[in-house]
Amino acid sequence: MKKYLIICGVLAAVVACSKKESNPNMDSNVMMEEPVVKTVDSAAAGKSEGLALIEGADCLTCHKVDAKLVGPSYQEVADKYTEADLDMLANKIIDGGKGNWGEIPMTPHTGMSKENAKKMVEYILSLKK
Template sequence: MKKYLMIVALIAVVSCSKKEANPNMDSNVMLEEPVAKVVDSAAAGKNEGLALIEGADCLTCHKMDVRVVGPSYQEVADKYTEGDLDMLANKIIDGGKGNWGEIPMTPHAGMSKENAKKMVEYIMTLKK
């Protein structure tokens, strides 16, 4: 009888002991969501206009040196002068069509004129 009790006790101990986690098996334990570190682009040495461009949807249709849906930023810089700064900032805010073909540029009505000007000022630095 002692033998029988010892076997049952051994089975109970083994089955209740803590098992090591297998990294290949699914777990029902939720992990903490990673937190992204936000860096102020201007403080990190990046041009504020470039940071605004990267933070908006601009790069969907425009690239620095390649025409995509709209003109490249270098094409814009080569076509316009510093005197066109206000007009180009308004184009970003109001959108438009016809200067670079029939595909319209999406308006960005929620953007401030100040930020649109910073974007245009950066674009103008790309003039060849």
């Protein structure tokens, strides 16, 4: 009987300790709020609105200005595209996609406004050498 109680106690402790708590912030499908840039703040800091929007979003998780990370560097994007591609690139930020830079997909940012996406693209294209 004592062995039975000990085994039940050990099993109960193992089950209780192995239970994972759910964290709603860890869900990859949760859309982050669209970053908002106050013109005064970005101008005071000497930043373009596009750069401030990029820094306020999750863009820098996958992209860097001058080096490939998960996705292409902003410099590579600027060298490949022109102002004529502004709408297409803004839509790519909003809708996501894959195939232009390899098989790793770009996460869609469906909560992003077209206006803010265009500001981000304008900043990226300004990096053209």
